[in-house]
Amino acid sequence: xxxxxxxxxxxxxxxxxxxxxxxxxxxxxxxxxxxxxxxxxxxxxxxxxxxxxxxxxxxxxxxxxxxxxxxxxxxxxxxxxxxxxxxxxxxxxxxxxxxxxxxxxxxxxxxxxxxxxxxxxxxxxxxxxxxxxxxxxxxxxxxxxxxxxxxxxxxxxxxxxxxxxxxxxxxxxxxxxxxxxxxxxxxxxxxxxxxxxxxxxxxxxxxxxxxxxxxxxxxxxxxxxxxxxxxxxxxxxxxxxxxxxxxxxxxxxxxxxxxxxxxxxxxxxxxxxxxxxxxxxxxxxxxxxxxxxxxxxxxxxxxxxxxxxxxxxxxxxxxxxxxxxxxxxxxxxxxxxxxxxxxxxxxxxxxxxxxxxxxxxxxxxxxxxxxxxxxxxxxxxxxxxxxxxxxxxxxxxxxxxxxxxx
Numbered sequence: 001x002x003x004x005x006x007x008x009x010x011x012x013x014x015x016x017x018x019x020x021x022x023x024x025x026x027x028x029x030x031x032x033x034x035x036x037x038x039x040x041x042x043x044x045x046x047x048x049x050x051x052x053x054x055x056x057x058x059x060x061x062x063x064x065x066x067x068x069x070x071x072x073x074x075x076x077x078x079x080x081x082x083x084x085x086x087x088x089x090x091x092x093x094x095x096x097x098x099x100x101x102x103x104x105x106x107x108x109x110x111x112x113x114x115x116x117x118x119x120x121x122x123x124x125x126x127x128x129x130x131x132x133x134x135x136x137x138x139x140x141x142x143x144x145x146x147x148x149x150x151x152x153x154x155x156x157x158x159x160x161x162x163x164x165x166x167x168x169x170x171x172x173x174x175x176x177x178x179x180x181x182x183x184x185x186x187x188x189x190x191x192x193x194x195x196x197x198x199x200x201x202x203x204x205x206x207x208x209x210x211x212x213x214x215x216x217x218x219x220x221x222x223x224x225x226x227x228x229x230x231x232x233x234x235x236x237x238x239x240x241x242x243x244x245x246x247x248x249x250x251x252x253x254x255x256x257x258x259x260x261x262x263x264x265x266x267x268x269x270x271x272x273x274x275x276x277x278x279x280x281x282x283x284x285x286x287x288x289x290x291x292x293x294x295x296x297x298x299x300x301x302x303x304x305x306x307x308x309x310x311x312x313x314x315x316x317x318x319x320x321x322x323x324x325x326x327x328x329x330x331x332x333x334x335x336x337x338x339x340x341x342x343x344x345x346x347x348x349x350x351x352x353x354x355x356x357x358x359x360x361x362x363x364x365x366x367x368x369x370x371x372x373x374x375x376x377x378x379x380x381x382x383x384x385x386x387x388x389x390x391x392x393x394x395x396x397x398x399x400x401x402x403x404x405x406x
Contacts, residue, residue, distance in 0.1 A: 013287070013292075017284075019038075020035055030385055030390070032138070032286070033385050035291050036382060039292065039293060042295060043295045068358060068362045069236070072236065074233075074285045076251050077232035077251075078254075079282075080258065083158060091159065093334040093335045094156065094338055097328075098327060099163030100167055101323075105323045106316075106319035106320055106322070108126070110125075110129035110315045110318075111127075113311075114128060114315050117315070118308045124179060124368065127172070128373050129319070130171040130359075131356055132380050134165050134168035134352070135160065135161045136354055137161045137349065141154055143392050147402040157349055165251065166197065166200065166248035168359075169245065169359070174193060195244070196244050197245055199244040200247070200249040201248050201249070203239050203244055204239065208231060208257045211227050211230070212256060219267065219270075221267075221274075225273060302378060302379065305379075308372070309375055313379060324343055324347045328346070341400070342401075344399060348392065349392060351389060352380050352384045357377060357381060360377040
């Protein structure tokens with residue numbers, strides 16, 4: 001049977017996402033959980049009207065590179081354009097430490113624990129460590145808003161996620177190249193990391209500033225939103241072409257557009273339209289990513305691998321705990337202290353989501369241990385949503401941090 005067109009495939013995914021979104025209103029389960037479960041259900045039900053979503057019917061253009069290019073710029077730009085840079089600067093020390101040293105430490109701990117406990121080759125284990133090191137606070141921030149949590153804690157959670165996305169992707173690319181080449185060079189890796197991070201930040205800031213100046217000369221919401229779309233994807237593509245970090249370039253561009261262009265060069269109506277547009281785009285992209293992981297993972301493989309998946313979850317939690325409990329107290333010397341109760345929330349609130357899934361899915365089908373990495377990633381993401389997310393409210397109450405409604 002020939003593959004259906006890409007447009008038809010996406011339409012089917014959106015239909016599935018819309019139905020699941022409506023059902024979650026009545027079932028009272030997290031939308032992201034429902035999407036993954038829905039994807040799994042669609043992959044095992046061989047009903048005639050669901051045939052377009054079967055594995056052998058997926059479009060040929062949905063390659064690993066397309067998955068990254070399609071999803072990451074939109075998700076990263078939406079996350080950065082709505083953050084107040086003044087809030088980030090207030091907690092610059094802990095955010096920078098967690099997003100850089102913390103990601104590296106968590107990657108090393110996770111990788112070596114998996115290598116030791118499961119016997120996966122060290123470079124493959126470290127590659128998984130990079131994939132799973134980025135956090136995704138979407139559902140967590142909704143809980144914070146519902147319980148009227150301290151704004152600073154929300155900024156720390158969302159700011160760390162924004163910054164560690166870029167670090168995780170750069171480390172992923174470095175370790176992936178090493179795995180394909182059969183070895184890593186520490187000197188070359190450090191040089192490549194600094195070049196990608198610093199260069200990406202400079203390029204993205206410059207493009208964000210240029211886009212902001214353009215929107216100042218235009219008073220048309222549709223054109224201004226189009227300019228932001230161009231800079232979101234353009235900064236990512238140009239940075240990758242120059243061997244810089246596309247994620248960091250897009251995040252930097254989003255920060256500049258959100259804090260300079262939108263506030264100084266856009267009317268209130270345009271700013272509202274801009275926020276609504278990017279919120280919708282992020283909703284669509286997150287929906288597609290979570291559905292795709294459900295469609296991609298084989299349930300029988302995950303069931304057979306329950307023991308190594310359990311070890312992977314434990315390794316990720318240990319890596320997260322060490323990175324927070326070791327590094328945050330050090331960063332407390334350089335700014336306003338983050339109390340221990342908040343550190344507990346930061347550890348348990350290190351949810352994994354769309355970026356981890358996108359990185360795992362981006363691995364070529366012929367990549368060694370790809371299925372094992374997908375099993376690990378799927379298991380950790382589902383655990384973080386089903387267990388960590390659903391137990392966050394009770395934890396906040398036990399810690400005496402919840403002040404809003406239950």
